[in-house]
Amino acid sequence: MQKKWWHGKVAYQIYPKSFYDTNGDGIGDLRGIIEKLDYLKELGVDIVWISPCFCSPLADQGYDISDYYNIDPRFGTLADMDELIAEAKKRDMYIVLDLVVNHCSDEHEWFQKALADPDGPYGKYFYIEECKDGKLPCNWRSYFGGPVWEKIPGTDKYYLHVFHKKQPDLNWENPEVRHEIYKMINWWLDRGVAGFRIDAIINIKKALPFKDYPVDREDGLSSIHYMLEDAQGVLDFLHEMADNTFKPHNAFSVGEVFNEKQEELPDFIGDNGCFSTMFDFNETIFGGSPKGWYDSRLITPDDFKHCCFESQRKVENIGFLSNIIENHDEPRGVSRYIPEGDCCETSKKMLGTISFMLKGLPFLYQGQELGMENLTFTSIDEVDDISTLDEYQVALDAGLSPEEALKTVNRLSRDNARTPFQWNDSENAGFTSGTPWLRVNPNYTKINAAEQTQREDSVLNYYKKLTALRKNPQYADTIVYGDLEPVWEDCHNLMAFYRRGSQQTLLVIANYQKQPQTVTLDAPYKKVLLNNLGQLAAEGTQLHLEGYQAVVLEL
Structure with a gap:
């Protein structure tokens, strides 16, 4: 594997609307990120991914972009972004932006011109059919x-949107569209x-010409995933994009990739792949059902x-x-992957240990380092997320009561991760002096950055130990590049693996249950390099692990 500048780094995702508000309007902003760069630096963060902060009507919280070249006034200005990039650079940190180019906003200039003349050149920037x-x-x-089709008022024409109707899909088959996208990226x-x-x-990449797929719900429609499995040639577009943008700049790129085929992985993330890396979604998609969230299965420690391990094996040596x-x-990972009642x-530290010690680039999401938890919504009226609102209706249509439907969406709602960051125990968790755009989790008085900064055994300070271990010159080569080898894989509620480097072998052991467990x-x-509890009970080669104890050992 060719060594890259980003391999040994730690990445952190910021959802700017909920991170830190400096002007009291209840919405986080770029100046808030600038003010908190030192917090991130102390945490051990190198790469900061900022979710969309471009001009947008926020139909899908910024993933509907109306101007790719400008910052939405809610978040600040282009000058603020320039300052953020410069301040990050002073701290040897890197700013990564969200690239949303499957679709734009229906308020984007291109789509407005397409509406004015659907048969003209801008009509070909989209999928418009009579x-x-x-x-x-x-x-x-x-x-x-x-349906993915929305009527253009006053015509017999419809445009395609695989997401919200205010997110018309861009026609990547049109080379002019691709040229405009590459120009913007550069x-x-x-x-x-x-x-x-x-x-x-x-x-x-759409499977063209348009055709029907099997109906899988009572709405008479078909899951978009059937089409994606059928579509061929997306890698041609992605390699062209990388060759024209990322590679000449030696830029970092991480793909949100679903539906990839095993034989395509080298094309995605190999030495000459179109992306630097891609997210592992194996755990997040586990238990999903074509019927909807209400029919999904809970994930157990053994499932996790x-x-x-399945993901690690798939990309081994690729x-x-x-x-x-x-x-x-x-939703919040600690509320999803830790059995109910055991959070x-x-x-929380055990879960962080597993994530950081797997081979790959660790991505923290804002508040994860505090162990922030899901919010319990008492009414669907408290929900902002369009996906959650749709799944609530799907559950009702399936015959669930409003109470049952709300309980279902509570567990998986995207709003769980979008509640304001919990900085301290003052009003609104120190996020804003105004009224927050989304309700603050009431547990902020107990879970917040100020309290955890001061307490040595906090989740926050444990994450600092994780980032420090990853960057420790004595162990970095093994943690970043060493092979991953599962051990005791069939042991119930025990997750353990070796990280084998050229100079040393580390062993990660996590007792993924409340009851103690012994391993030999x-x-x-x-040496014990990391331990989420104060001590490790050992008799010779026997280790007696307490409930949810996680250790990293040098062998």
Whole structure:
């Protein structure tokens, strides 16, 4: 594997609307990120991915971009972004932006021109079809529910949107569209951005000509995933994009990739792949159901273990994964992956240990380092997320009561990760002096950065130990590049693996349950590098692990 500048780094995702508000309007902003760069530096963060802060009507919280070249006034100005890039650089940190190019906003200049003249040049920037008698070109269901086709008022024409109707899909088959996208990417890279997280990118390739797929719900529509499995040629677009943008700049790129095929992995993340890395979503998609969230299965500790190891085996000797516990599209990881009733600081640290010690690039999501938890919504009226609102309706349509439907969406709602960051125990968790755009989790008086900064055994300070271990020159080569080898894989609620480097072998052991558990090593260990509890009970080669105890040993 070719060594890259980003391999030994630690990455952190910021959802700017909920991070830190400096002007009291209830919405986080770029100046808030600037003010908190030292907090991130102390945490051990190198790469900062900022979710969309471009001009947007916020139909999908910024993933509907109306101007790729400007910052939305809610978040600040282009000058603020330039300052953020410069301040990050002073601290040897890198700013990564969100690249949303499967679709734009219906308020983008290109789409407005397409509406004015659907048969003109800008009409070809999108998928616009004439539909006689209302017969749609295909029966695909959008990610947020309903058909992917929306009528252009006053015409017989419809445009395609695989997400929200205010997010028309860009036509990547049109070379003019691709040229405009590459020009925009290079404009940002030349401005000092270190790279991009690439949103929903598999969707840019449609299976054409349009056709129906099997109906899988009572709405008479078909999951978009059938089409994606059928589509061919997305890698041609992605390699062209990389060759024209990322590679000349030696930029970092991380893909949001679903539906990848095993034989395609070298093309995605190999030495000559189109992306630097891609996220591991094996755990997040586990238990999903085509019927909807209400029919999904809970993930057990053994399921989580098998998902992680399956991903590691898939990319072995091919490239780097980006490992996550949560992000802006998922609920809080500690509420999802720790069995109900067992969520505590010890189990939160255990989950962090597993994530950081897997091979790949560790991505923290804001608040993960504090062990922030899901918010319990008492009414659907408290929900902002369009995906959650759709899944609530799907549950009702399936016959669930409003109470049952709310409980279902509570568990998986994207709003769980979007509640304001909990800085301290003052009003609104120190996030804003105004009214926060989304309700603050009431547990902020107990879970907040100020309290955890001061307490040596906090989750925050444990994450600082994790980042420090990853960067420790004595162990960095093994942690970053060493092979990963599962051990005791069939042991119930135990997750353990070796990290084998050229100079040393480390052993990571996590007792993924409340009850104590004993393991026997092949030989005595040399040193305890990390332990989420105060001590480790050992008798010779036997280790007696407390509930949710996690250790990293040098052998």
